[in-house]
Amino acid sequence: MNPPRHPLRELWSRYRAYRPRLVLAVAMSVVNKVMDVVPELVIGAAIDVVVRGDDSLVAAVLGVEDRFTQLAVLAGVNVVVWVLESATDYAAQVLWRGLAQAVEHDLRTEAYAHVQSLDLTWHEARTTGGTLAVLNDDVNQLERFLDVGAPRVIQVVLNVVLVGAVFAASSWTLTVLAFLPIPVIVVGSLWFQQRLRPLYAEVRRTNGALSGTLAANLGGLPTIRAFTAEDRETARVARASLAYRSANTRAIRSSAAFVPLIRMAILAGFTTTLLLGGWAALRGELEVGLYSVLVFMTQRLLWPLTDVGEMLDLYQRGMASARRVLGLLRERARVVPGARSLPAPVRGGVTLRDVRAGYDDGPDVLRGLDLEVPPGEVHAVVGPTGAGKSTLLRLVLRFQDPRSGQVLLDGVDVRELSWEALRGSIGYVSQDVFLFRGSVRDNIAYGRPDASDEAVVAAARAAEAHDFVEALPDGYATVVGERGATLSGGQRQRLALARALLRDPALLVLDEATSAVDNDTEAAIQRSLARVTAGRSTLMVAHRLSTVRDAHRIWVLDGGRVAEAGTHDELVSRGGAYAAMWAVQTGERTAAAAGG
Template sequence: MTSATPPLRALWRHHRRYRPRFALAVLMTVLNTAADVAPELLLGVAIDIVVRGSDSFVGTVFGIEGRFEQLVVVAVVNALVWVVESLTDYAASVLWRGLAQAVQDELRTEAYTAVQAMDIGWHERTPSGQVLSVLSDDVNQLERFLDVGARTVLHTALTVVFVGIVFGATSWQVTVLAFLPVPVIAWGSIRFQRRLEPLYADVRSTAGEVAAVVAGNLGGVATIRAFTAEQRESARVARASREYRLANARAIRSSSAFVPLIRMAILAGFSATLLLGGWYTLQGRLEVGLFTVLVFMTQRLLWPLTDLGQTLDLYQRAMASTRRIFGLLELRPSAVEGSVALPSPPRGALELRGVRFGYDDGPDVLQGVDLVVPAGETHAVVGTTGAGKSSLLRLVLRFADPRAGSVLLDGRDVRELTWDSLRGAIGYVSQDAFLFHGTVRENIAYGRPDATDAQVEEAARAAEAHDFVAALPDGYATVVGERGQTLSGGQRQRLALARALLRDPALLVLDEATSAVDTETEAAIQRSLARVTATRTALVVAHRLSTVRDADRIWVLSAGRVAESGTHDELVARGGAYAGLWAVQTGEHAPSSP
């Protein structure tokens, strides 16, 4: 939906396939409302029988003289009405609730899919708590309105119509007076709706802020405790929560003011029916039974309108939420999937040609980078912090596209490739090895869910992870916890490497994979890499130069450019940027490798 498209219209257009279900739900509500209004009519008929006897409506139409026999007819009809009312109420409830559940399920899934497809840069800029707020709370707000509010609005409108028909067939003077409050209520509804719209937009926005702060703090609880910032962060959450409470309070004050207005209008309408209808009855111009019907019908007409305040509240919350949901659905990633598949099997040859890249409107981070990694070789990219190493990997994985130049895999521009073809050929191990809440086996097999237990174990052995996994309480069935927090950093890295190896990628990409592990773990990972890179292409970004000294070629980045490249020995002997880095890390120049 665009900003000018009303949320309800956007929902109607977006969920075309639910229109038949919606129509059936409306039909059941129509029948239910008709059956709901009928008992008041039957009450009037019963009073008419008691007062007029054989001259009553039932006696005249059906030719039944006995009052009791006429009441039996009314009782039978009333029983049928109640059965219809009960059945249609059940059917309407199931249909409306089923519709609400189907819409919220579909919207949540679609919104998550849209978010998941967004560029990594978008996720880095957007607080995850705000996204979670839309996917959970906002979707639930819409579901509550479709479940309860929509049916209430329809039921109330239909009641007005049916009661109006009864009034119109009885006395137009009483009808005019009884219905005088309806325009007032309609005017009040429109006015309050417009007033509430920005207020509830603010409510949803502040709800997102609360979710963002809480989600961020839960993810950084260790840092908060390490810096004894518990009170400061509690105060920050309290401020965000207070803003949410105040936004809600402003909306509630305006929403609640609507109910007294409706009650005063109801009082006027009911009083008019009571006085004018009673006067007509005393003058013999209106039958007692019809007067009774009109009195009860007035209550039936006007009293449900007292719920409009709550329904309007639900509606405005839902519409504000719908705008936020469709805001996610309208997101479009800057990187669009290609349509070409790599020839099988892929070789993993990688090339960057004149690549320029930067973030948003900022300056270039990579400036004309040319880099070639032949198939089957291991190349490393090194450099100081900010040199552009991680940005280069973003382009290889196509988490972003270059401003100029191209990234080629097996001679094909990665922008032409399908996601499955591109990323299916790459095994990626990041510096911060992310593990999902689940078992060790599930995490290793994440990129290849159909892998056998033997294949999972083989990958773990290749990553030198099998021994520590076997020592866990439940082996490969051990649950590692959220983000793998029950494991050490080195263990997580080895599982991440096993996960990448299980896919048998043509190109293995390692981003500082050993920067946060101890010397023993680094040696184990190095042994693993030496074996697994012997038969595949590898691109290694490293801070510790000792981990890449045996690479076939080392590329040194400086200020977004390739400063120099060569083998470890060549670069040390050259005495350039790499030699300086090596001297800083080791305190001496490296001896030549034998």
Template sequence: MTAGREAARVERAPLEELWRRYGRYRPRLVLAVVLSVVNKIADVVPELLIGAAVDVVVRGEGSFVAEVLGVESRFAQLGWLAAINAGVWVVESASQYFAAVTWRGLAQSVEHDLRVEAYDHAQRLDVHWHEARPQGATLATVNDDVNQLERFLDIGAPALLQTALNIVLVGAVFAVASWELLLLAFLPIPLIVFGSLWFQRRLEPLYAAVRERVSELSALIGANLGGITTIKAFTAEDRERDRVEAASAAYREANVAAIASSAAFVPLVRLAILVGFTCTLLFGGWATLNGELEVGLYSVLVFMTQRLLWPLTEIAEMLDLYQRGRASTARILALLDEPIDVPAGTVALPTPVTGRLELSGVRAGYADGPDVLHGIDLVVPAGQTHAIVGPTGAGKSSLLRLMLRFDDPRAGEVRLDGRDLRELEWESLRGSIGYVSQDVFLFAGTIAENIAYGRPGASRDEIRRAAQQAAADGFVEALPLGYDTWVGERGVTLSGGQRQRLALARALLRDPAVLILDEATSAVDNETEAAIQVSLQTATRDRTAIVVAHRLSTVRHAHRIWVLDAGRIVESGTHDELVSAGGAYAALWNVQTGALVVRADRDV
């Protein structure tokens, strides 16, 4: 089935799709339904016992209880009814407890599995998918939408089942007592059912709008909290508060519209209940006065009418939970149906991986845009350090994304040890690569935990050795708790240079065959840069290294330097060769070393 058809099916029946996906929970669902049936039967029996008690008081020795049990004394008959009622209450209480535990446990299990499945799928989606979607929107789906579904499974589904059971059981009592009263008492139910269906169709787009508004609000708040320093630097607090206020107001208005429609249903249900109750009261009373209906049975039917119709006042709340759960489920399943455009291969590289990288005739671009890389041919022999330089927008980051296989080329091949990257398993490909990005991300945890993220289970000595190679050991040891120092979310308690050195240590700890550094020393001072360069000469001696840099002083000792401009390789060679050639690299070098002064009005 194609992705489009799959999405259409999910849109038509999200809860049915959920039933199909989680078939392993069907036995627990059946148990929950059985317990609910037992509970509802036990819940209806006391009304029957009340009618039997009235019958005992009115008819005495000729009562229904006397005929069934063969007991003549009215006191004994009432005693038997009291004992039966006590047993029924025990069954009702026990079944209610076990039904609640089963339903809620089922809801929690489905919520847990769905959240984990949604998160796992989201993190496996392509990098460009995440770049094109606000993080807050994904967070709202994985967290808030799953919670909405859990509320429906925990509260709404059992309530709907209890209402349906109530109609069936009470209808059976009416059918035994009087077909005429059955028709009169059930007269409002078709109105309520058709009204429910009408409201359901009306509520569906309203609650879809609610989910969209909460997604937008979550995305905005998440983005703002992530960029709090920028907001403060530009004194934009009031401006951003107004944006959040507007988004929150839109969410509120969407909710108000949905609530206004769902709340309007309750008064209509009450009017329908009034009709049914009045019919039972009048026609049943007249039948009793005419001797056509026993007094005890009349009492039962009056109670039963209330039991039948009054729970229907809660149908608006049930529909509210249903529509919220349905809208949330549709969004969750839509996320799960997002295709992975860059799937893992199936081939594992022979070990040890040498690290030879080759790009042949590579063209690449983003989405439906034009090519940003044009016919790239590039070879990095195993064990050598190669640099990629060029002006902003030349395509350096796009080239690295291909090497990491965050994207696939539109044409040509990228090979590692002679195998096309599209053939390789993720562990074989990315497990062979250590990557340090320009935008360093550290997790909330200790410094040791962040370095060990590159190789879980690494010893403290191995962690320290990697930190020494990255010139990070000095500042870490100077901290009061050393490697046990807690790092705030995204490493906000550290400077940019410290974060970069920890990220470099994390990559080196992995002991990769290929080390990719994207501006890995851009945030460090000259002294630290020199220390890292000395360490890297040792760290890269037996491995392939790809270095992207704007500061050409960091790559002057590379075996080969590739110069990109407008997505094309315009020259390559050693530092000395390129400077002597007087081309694009030489121009960049002259600017950075001061040999060429660039002015706003002219070049000198």
């Protein structure tokens, strides 16, 4: 496998559409830097006019002997230069900042879209905060480098080239002496760059760890408070923050140590020009005006190099962040969509044939499972924790693929189907209901954004949600909090059921759909399910057996295999695992024990 390319080369290749804007931004920076250097030449020329009069360079070029006229011409040139410098500075800033913002937007959007496509197992193996740090903080760091760091690098390089040209045209001796400190600076820069790279990689790593800790704790505030663990979690955040601060401190110390080195180089170069150039001017070997230009130019040459430390800082932060973002984009999903569509009409029949499945490199959770849900029937899956119920649903929804065997929808292997064909035919209600921040209506219509108000209300009625929605302050326009925190568990469950029903799916998949509701709400949902599942293929996982007693067939899983299957009455009469679970839940075993 080829090693990853340098981040800047990869960005150049990835965002070809922005190349013209980048070229124009560089051109404006070049013109701006040229205009920035010209005023020193104008000052030197003005001093030459004052000192030499009609023998000045301006007099020779223009053929004008009057000194005031020469100065007036120089003043006019200076005005034009300043106007051009101001205009190109404005254009360069707009172009560079616009480019940085555009790349930031595209990269974040692309990275987020890519993250959505990655397998659930990939997300489960990582912290949400770590992923957020890449999508937010790392993209911002790259934007800052493109906005500030890259233009500065170009300006400094141009500055060295232009000032070097002026020195070379004036005195090769002074050119060599003035440029002697630059190799020291370049070598020092390369050394510092190598030293800073791992330091800033550690900064990004600790930032991701801190973000992950904060995100996890904010999501678990009720648990933290319930166990009076506020102090302990504050200490945990403090440790993560301290690690981030320490990593930053080490990086800052290394980058800050570079500036004193550059200042010594500037001092050496400036002192050389001041003394040797002045000596040459006193001996008449160097014109006074040119001497003043070179003195100004020495500072112009070397002083901007004091920004090298900050530029290296921005560069290393930007590249460390770019590597993390581009590394994220190089992650590949193992579960990819097929291209087939389902034959119409979609009936929603599900078949699992000799399926083996598990998580990552762990043992099999499902071991040669065979199961069939004929079109139009309601089938339930029950069993103890760890029996493989959730894994079965993940396979049907194709959140993961089996290690062997087949999962079929209407006789077609789900691996051959497009996402729209597969998931567009399924209505899913998860045990952990997720509601987005927005109105009740928006949440119900999430699967069908173009649904009419009448269809939304009909779905809410079918899920026994209409009455409580109407009682909310703004009815269907009521905004629910993040994750629906302003609603009860039962209310969230009913809205999730309404969201699934609005799609009018061929297959309804319910994962503990009544797990968070009270008995009255469960009875209401049961009534609605009896209506909406009539003639509709339904696969439900349930812990409460009372919710599945009317299913056409109940599959009892144990150890990743089908222990028994049948109707409720058949399974109870057999006296097996299902009958034992039913006895526990209905209290019959307790009553029998008490009677004994």
